[in-house]
Amino acid sequence: MAPKGALRHTVSGTAVAAWRGAVDLILPPRCLSCGLLIDQQAALCVACWAAMSFVSEPCCSRCGLPFDHDPGHDPHHGAEGGLSCGACLRNDPPFQRARAVLRYDDASRRLVLGFKHADRTEASGTFALWMERVAADLIADCDLIAPVPLHWRRLFLRRYNQAALLSEALAKRSGLPGLPDLLVRRRATPSQGRLSADRRRRNVAGAFAVRPGRRDALRGRRLLLVDGVMTTGATVSACARAALSGGAAAVDVVVLARALRD
Numbered sequence: 001m002a003p004k005g006a007l008r009h010t011v012s013g014t015a016v017a018a019w020r021g022a023v024d025l026i027l028p029p030r031c032l033s034c035g036l037l038i039d040q041q042a043a044l045c046v047a048c049w050a051a052m053s054f055v056s057e058p059c060c061s062r063c064g065l066p067f068d069h070d071p072g073h074d075p076h077h078g079a080e081g082g083l084s085c086g087a088c089l090r091n092d093p094p095f096q097r098a099r100a101v102l103r104y105d106d107a108s109r110r111l112v113l114g115f116k117h118a119d120r121t122e123a124s125g126t127f128a129l130w131m132e133r134v135a136a137d138l139i140a141d142c143d144l145i146a147p148v149p150l151h152w153r154r155l156f157l158r159r160y161n162q163a164a165l166l167s168e169a170l171a172k173r174s175g176l177p178g179l180p181d182l183l184v185r186r187r188a189t190p191s192q193g194r195l196s197a198d199r200r201r202r203n204v205a206g207a208f209a210v211r212p213g214r215r216d217a218l219r220g221r222r223l224l225l226v227d228g229v230m231t232t233g234a235t236v237s238a239c240a241r242a243a244l245s246g247g248a249a250a251v252d253v254v255v256l257a258r259a260l261r262d
């Protein structure tokens, strides 16, 4: 007779497979972006996949800006020896490195903001896989993962924090400890939508803090900060400053999509 544990394992494995099959029957897999029926869960259809612009090397060693997007500046060697873009040379960012999976454009906007056509947990599992690839070096160096927080009022309106879902999925994939409540948003900030880079910076300055009960967990550690979309970098920079003044040794950033100026 098989040991009890092994038997239970087999039964639960079969049960999971049956459940998966049942789920496929009820909810046939759909493209994460456009909702087209496809033959695989948590994936993109061929057309949506082809439309996505994945950020690729060579890019700024600090903020991850692809160099084909920074035509005004020849890349220069920054303090750490890597090639930096003009913006990072002029203004040293508070984070050490930032990396993005996708360029934020019409094709990725629907995917990033939607989560509509698929189970959110499944979609964030796919996004975490992509993030793990672009941020492999960052993950290897970091001790903790935490999301950019939403103010409770906005969380209430939206019902979920996308950054928190991504952070949780990446923690699960990478094995790095996740601290979903590490940072708090001290005040609700007006929507960043139409603000200039300078206004965005002032808008979020001092808006974040380390939760007092989490300071010990952060002290001397290297934090990997996760967000859905990075626009000017004002939000992740404000979070990085808060984490550093809360005792973090350094902060790296990974986002699903990044807006690039034309």
Ligand SMILES: [Zn+2]
Binding pocket: 031, 032, 033, 034, 035, 036, 044, 045, 046, 047, 048, 049
């Ligand atoms: Zn599609």
Ligand SMILES: [Zn+2]
Binding pocket: 060, 061, 062, 063, 064, 065, 084, 085, 086, 087, 088, 089
């Ligand atoms: Zn840069």
